[in-house]
Amino acid sequence: MKSVFFGAVSATALIASVGHAEPQAEVLHWWTSGGEAKSVAVLQEEFAAQGGTWTDMPVAGGGGDAAMTALRARVLSGNAPTAVQLKGPAIQEWYEEGVLADISAVAEAQGWADVLPASIAGHMQCEGTWCAAPVNVHRVDWIWANADVLEANGIEMPNTWDEFNAAAEKLQAAGIIPLAHGGQSWQDATVFEAVALGVLGADGFRKAFVDLDMDTLKSDEMKAVFDQMRTMRGYVDDNFSGRDWNLATAMVMNGEAAFQIMGDWAKGEFMAAGKVPGEDFLCASVPGDGFLYNVDSFAMFTVDGDDKKAGQDLLAELIVGQNFQKVFNLNKGSIPARTDVSLDEFDSCAHLSAKDMTESSDNGSLLPSYAHGMALRGAQAGAITDVVTAHFNSDMSSDDAVNMLVDAVTNSM
Numbered sequence: 001m002k003s004v005f006f007g008a009v010s011a012t013a014l015i016a017s018v019g020h021a022e023p024q025a026e027v028l029h030w031w032t033s034g035g036e037a038k039s040v041a042v043l044q045e046e047f048a049a050q051g052g053t054w055t056d057m058p059v060a061g062g063g064g065d066a067a068m069t070a071l072r073a074r075v076l077s078g079n080a081p082t083a084v085q086l087k088g089p090a091i092q093e094w095y096e097e098g099v100l101a102d103i104s105a106v107a108e109a110q111g112w113a114d115v116l117p118a119s120i121a122g123h124m125q126c127e128g129t130w131c132a133a134p135v136n137v138h139r140v141d142w143i144w145a146n147a148d149v150l151e152a153n154g155i156e157m158p159n160t161w162d163e164f165n166a167a168a169e170k171l172q173a174a175g176i177i178p179l180a181h182g183g184q185s186w187q188d189a190t191v192f193e194a195v196a197l198g199v200l201g202a203d204g205f206r207k208a209f210v211d212l213d214m215d216t217l218k219s220d221e222m223k224a225v226f227d228q229m230r231t232m233r234g235y236v237d238d239n240f241s242g243r244d245w246n247l248a249t250a251m252v253m254n255g256e257a258a259f260q261i262m263g264d265w266a267k268g269e270f271m272a273a274g275k276v277p278g279e280d281f282l283c284a285s286v287p288g289d290g291f292l293y294n295v296d297s298f299a300m301f302t303v304d305g306d307d308k309k310a311g312q313d314l315l316a317e318l319i320v321g322q323n324f325q326k327v328f329n330l331n332k333g334s335i336p337a338r339t340d341v342s343l344d345e346f347d348s349c350a351h352l353s354a355k356d357m358t359e360s361s362d363n364g365s366l367l368p369s370y371a372h373g374m375a376l377r378g379a380q381a382g383a384i385t386d387v388v389t390a391h392f393n394s395d396m397s398s399d400d401a402v403n404m405l406v407d408a409v410t411n412s413m
């Protein structure tokens with residue numbers, strides 16, 4: 001077996017802690033698009049290079065809703081996967097059910113506390129133990145655009161929602177779909193929270209989607225968020241319903257549509273298709289200040305067998321390893337969770353992300369994404385998303401939407 005060194009401790013040293021078992025892992029994840037598959041292959045390859053046997057359990061479906069349903073069924077039948085793509089408060093929810101393995105030994109041997117920002121480390125800990133390993137930092141509040149389409153129509157990346165609307169009207173008049181969107185509830189929620197960050201500002205976003213402050217949820221500003229969602233409903237094409245997010249990205253790539261509002265896993269798709277940032281496609285944060293983060297991570301479930309425990313330790317160690325954090329994130333569109341990985345090989349969008357993340361952390365506008373399960377427990381996030389989707393797919397007024405929002409959140413608590 002090869003020995004790969006990660007700072008003070010090597011993979012083989014940790015595997016030795018569970019005897020000479022051959023590492024095994026059944027890994028549940030929802031990385032099935034082109035860019036995602038290329039990314040997860042990096043972990044599969046590193047695992048195999050260390051003698052591990054990987055059993056893949058991909059569950060297609062952007063945002064992971066289908067994967068989480070599959071996970072629940074597996075755990076309820078007493079047959080949990082070895083490692084699961086899991087994030088945000090869902091990690092603590094599963095921990096409370098008593099089904100997560102403690103990976104503190106790996107975390108301590110590898111010094112995770114020293115190489116991860118405190119905001120990320122906090123999500124990975126359960127009552128003082130380490131219960132998940134972070135892969136990356138995705139930013140959610142991005143606008144992607146087809147560079148040629150914008151240039152041909154004399155349009156700049158918008159700095160305000162009014163500018164966005166003016167650009168969209170111009171594009172529509174020219175026969176171009178302004179906004180590539182897939183009508184799936186998590187995609188509606190992704191656009192909604194990006195609009196909310198701009199309209200409510202960072203403090204308002206925190207009050208609404210972290211603190212669940214009722215006054216903010218029913219405020220005039222929240223009505224303005226729904227107003228903008230209604231306007232944007234007019235900018236998507238007739239076939240948006242049910243479309244996968246990566247197909248929406250493809251519409252921007254091929255010039256059928258101008259913009260997509262989506263996390264930077266969309267950049268993974270552009271890159272996997274050989275597109276060049278700044279030339280073929282453009283990235284900009286959505287109008288408004290702040291940074292909505294979405295940290296992918298893996299939690300290990302309690303399983304029997306030294307081979308699986310060895311697999312869990314090895315996976316945890318590889319995931320936080322410097323090489324994996326670099327190569328995976330170059331493919332995935334995100335930036336490393338570790339602070340000590342050089343960004344020299346990363347593109348301009350990743351550099352912007354890293355800069356904005358530092359600035360927003362310093363000025364208090366670094367915020368967890370509610371749409372991607374970082375801010376709230378499942379019941380509350382689901383209650384909000386139900387309202388967002390119901391509004392987007394009907395002619396519901398903004399007044400009715402905020403009333404429904406307050407009721408839904410109240411009933412979910």
Ligand code: BGC
Pocket residue numbers: 030036061062063064138245265294295296372
């Ligand atoms: C995940 C990403 C994934 C995206 C689309 C997000 O919730 O964090 O890793 O690429 O969903 O499936």
